[in-house]
Amino acid sequence: MSDKGSTNPVFALVDCNNFYASCEKLFRPDLRDTPVVVLSNNDGCVVARSKEAKALGIKMGVPAHLIKTEIRRHRIQVFSSNYTLYGDMSRRVMTNLEAMVPRVDIYSIDEAFLDLTGIERVVAFEAFGRQVKDAVYRNVGLPVCVGIAPTRxxxxxxxxxxxxxxxxGxxxxxxDPARQRRLMARVPVEEVWGVGRKLSAKLQAMGIATALQLADTDLTTLRKCFSVVLERTARELNGISCLVWEDAPAPKKQIMCSRSFGRPIQTLPDLEAAVAQYATRATEKLRKGQQYARELMVFxxxxxxxxxxxxxxRSTSVRLVNPTQDSRVIVQRTLSQLRSIYRPGYDYAKAGVMLSELVDDTGLQDDLFEPANTDSSDSGKSERLMTVIDEINLRSRATVFMARAAGLAAHAMRRGYLSPAYTTDWNALPGVG
Ligand SMILES: [Mg+2]
Structure with missing residues (x-):
């Protein structure tokens, strides 16, 4: 416990366990102890596994056709990804968190940072963490884990x-700093937030193999040999909170941009302006991480x-024909999704855009059965234009907007194992008896 009246920051990271698989299981009590995997759209690769599937050794990202035998032998239940369901469950989780603390930063579809600063004057951190975990389970039905510390x-x-x-539990x-050091000594440096596989190879070559060794490395050395970003990570490992939220490392699986409005919004054009801005920001992060998105969700x-x-x-999602990092495509598709869920007569308080099924450069491949370049005008021209836009936005802090073009029709996709839209469609409500 810290001193009375201390204003040292404390954060909690709440992360749902096996989120997509847990969402699927929630509406299928018959699958309680059954191994479950969720496949990427067009039923390509495993993107989520229940704990039973993990125990069977099913690997993340493995193409479904390579595990046909295991699926049959172990009676693994297979689902196509149902982002409308996951988006809806995500909003329920986040709304519950927002009811418990004054500040929630949504990091990805199933993760959020809570600001717990000062809360220890009322309740011990660990006890509060259990309250959060229990509330989400009771109200939404999804299991989460909670980690609490002085830095993100x-x-x-x-x-x-x-x-x-x-x-x-x-x-x-x-x-507690002593506890931090005990844990860091056991954690490989690769597991530290923002230290990728590439960086960890270089660190290991310098004899820095654990999180603790990174924390104990001289800061000047880190800045010189790597970057101010890694220097900041080391400071954070030493309990000094210095990460600006906007500069947080992009999540590997999805990029989320979501905010509460300063004052309620009623009209479609105002909502479009806000959501176009979130889509633009999310796409900037995508390009920063040199990734391409296959799927987008709006809520x-x-x-x-x-x-x-x-x-x-309401939330809705759509698959992009070709993976893209082009703001023009993403803003256009986002707006057409927004129009499909907008209803007049409400005071809108929050909206968000999520990009998912991220792939990197090397994974980029045109869909053989779709005309190329309908979504991603992925020519050098497009990439040059995006670079220019990023530079302008970086310099002026003003956002260059994409003109709002007419929406494209959603493409039909192959989702042979899709679960019903339990929470967003009355006709898909599970029946009793
Ligand atoms: Mg998770």
């Missing part, structure tokens, strides 16, 4: 420990904490 980088590690060690309070909602006003909350 350490909160990530605490969450990693909460997942890895069942004895923790899914909650780890890492506010809007009113403020559930304002009593007595009509409530509305």
């Amino acid at each position: 980088t350490l909160a990530k590690l605490a969450n990693h420990a909460a997942k890895k060690y069942p004895a923790t 899914g909650v780890v309070d890492l506010t 809007v909602r009113t403020n559930p904490f304002r009593p007595g006003v009509p409530q509305y909350s």
Whole structure:
């Protein structure tokens, strides 16, 4: 516990366990102990596994056709990804978190940072972590793990420990420096937030193999041999919070840009302007991580904490024919999705855009059965234009907007194992008896 009246920041990272697989299981109680995998759209590769599927040794990212035998032998239940369902469940989780703390930063579809600063004056951190975990399970039905620490980088590690060690009961309070060091000594440097595989190879060559060794490396050396980014990571591992939220490393699986509006928005053009900005920001992050997105999701909602006003909350998702990092394509598709879920007569309080099924450069491949370049005008010309836009936005901090073009029709996709839209379609509600 820190001093009375201390204003040192404390963060919690809440992360859903096996999120997509848990969403699928929630509506299929018959699958309680059954191994479940979720496949990427067009039913290509494994993008999520339940704990039973993990125990069978099914690897992340493996193409479905390579595990046909295992699927049959172990009766693994297969689902196509249902982003409309996951988006809806995500909003329920986030809304529950927002009801418990004053500030929530949504990091990805199933992860959020909570600001717990000062909360120890009311309740011990670990006890509060359990309250959060129990509330989400009780109200939404999804299991989460909670990691608590004085920096976001350490909160990530605490969450990693909460997942890895069942004895923790899914909650780890890492506010004690001695405990931080004990854990860091066991964690490979590759697991540290923002240290990728590439960077960790270089670090290991210098004899830095664990998170603790990185924390103890001289900061000037890190800045000289690597970057200020890694220097900042080392500071964060030492308990000094210095990461600006906007500069947080991009999630590997999805990129999320979502914000509450300063004041409620009613009209479609105002909503379009806000959402186009989020789509633009998300695509900038995508390009920064040199990735391409295959799937995008849009959501809007009113403020559930304002009593007595009509409530509305909806999300929708669409698959992009070709993976893209082109803002023009992403903004255009985002806006056409937004128009399909917009209903007049509501005070909208929040909206968001999520890009998922991310692939990197090398994984880029045109869909053989679709005309090329309908989505990603992935010529050198497009990439040069995007670079120019990024530079302008970086310099002026003003956002260069994409003109709003007419929406394209959603492409039909192969999703042979799609679960019903349990939460967003009355006709898909599970029946009783
Ligand atoms: Mg997760």
